[in-house]
Amino acid sequence: MAEILSENIKTKEILDWQGIHLLHFSGSSCSQKLRIFLNYKGIKWQSHSVSIATGQNYSNWFLGINPKGLVPILVDDGKVIAESNDIIQYLEQKFPEPALISKEHEDSMADHLKDEDDLHIDIRNIAYKYMFGGLGTKKPNNLERFEKYEANTDEKTLKLKQEEVDFYKNYKKYGITNEAIRKTLSNFEKRYQDFNQKLQNQKFLLGNNLSVLDIAWFIYTYRLTISGFPFKQKYPNVHRWYNSLYKRNIFYKEVKPPLIFYIVRMISLLKARLSGTTISSFIKY
Ligand SMILES: N[C@@H](CCC(=O)N[C@@H](CS)C(=O)NCC(=O)O)C(=O)O
Structure with missing residues (x-):
């Protein structure tokens, strides 16, 4: 589990927080997944x-x-956990009802969720091309602060940090x-x-x-759907499953964008259409 140990935390005040706290962002896909999970339970x-969006x-x-x-980060009575899927599995153990990981899938769920997390950069590509069209670049001073931030981190964290910086550059x-x-x-x-199937x-x-x-997959499917992925034609069973979830308020309310994001998306999709790079133009039927 991706627990961040108290000795590695410089912002000490959070170690005194009691109860369950979530550090998250409304438009972040991992945060949306976690909020649906928390609210459903x-x-x-x-x-x-x-x-x-503003670099906080x-x-x-x-x-x-x-x-x-x-983001997201969970603080539970001062215990700090990163990684949305680790947070979910931690909370499922603490709050087993209503079950979202059945006994039958207890052993295999971590692998299923890892497979979803492995596609995080892919959903980011979709979002930055078709949803945020040109917006979402980081302010250079923010990125520089991030790059220079000194922390007692391991090789894996340093690599990940470099990947983040390279993505935005x-x-x-x-x-x-x-x-x-x-x-x-693909x-x-x-x-x-x-x-x-x-x-x-x-x-x-x-x-x-x-x-x-x-x-987890509802969030990805939402982003792909609003970006123009032709689920109805190519994967009708997925389309039906997705719509049955989207109808539930607990799901819908977490992904519903503010008007400004809707407008930005319309502009992004128009730009993709004019440049012949809509999702449909890449897909074989
Ligand atoms: N594997 C991590 C991925 C976390 C992640 O990539 N979070 C994104 C939001 S969905 C983020 O904080 N991005 C910061 C940024 O792009 O500036 C998890 O599941 O929690």
């Missing part, structure tokens, strides 16, 4: 917004908690390239072919009961 939690995740305050500069220079979109869509198609005979991704895997 009826877990009481306190909200602390960390805007990744690169403030000394936040980097003093998570030097990777990533490349995004500023080249945007999201067609090659990146092609690779991303990664998603492999998963959705499999899901479409499974959903022929069952209601949810792992059987006939809702699980945390449905919540």
Whole structure:
């Protein structure tokens, strides 16, 4: 589990927080997944917004908690946990009802969720191309602060931090390239072919009961749907499953964008259409 030990935390005040606190951002996909999970389970939690749009995740305050500069972060009676999927598995143990990880899937769930997390950069490519179209670049001084922030971190964290910095530098220079979109869509198609087959005979991704895997993939499917992925034509069972979740307020309310994001998305999609780079133009029917 990705617990951040108290001796590695510079922002000491959070160690005194009692109860369940979430440091998160409204538009972050991992935060949306976690909020649906918390609300579905009826877990009481306190909200602390960390805007990744304005660079609050690169403030000394936040980097003093998570030097990777990533949300979400859970604080439970001063215990600090990173990684949305680790947080989910931790909370499932603490609050087993209503179950979102059944006994049957207890052993395999970590692998299922890892597979979803491995596609995080892919969903980011989709979002930055079709949802935020050109917005979302980091202010150079924020990125520089992040790059220079000194923390007692391991090799893995340093590598991840470099990948984050490189992503935003490349995004500023080249945007999201067609090659990146092609690779991303091919990664998603492999998963959705499999899901479409499974959903022929069952209601949810792992059987006939809702699980945390449905919540995780709902978020990705939402982003792909609003970006123009043709689920209805290519993966009709996935389309049906997705709509059945989207209808539930607990799901819908977490992804519903403010008007300004809706407008930005419309502009992004128009730009993609004019440059012949819509999602449909990359997909074989
Ligand atoms: N594997 C991590 C990924 C966390 C992550 O990438 N979070 C994104 C938001 S979804 C973030 O904080 N990005 C910061 C940024 O782009 O500036 C998890 O599941 O928690």
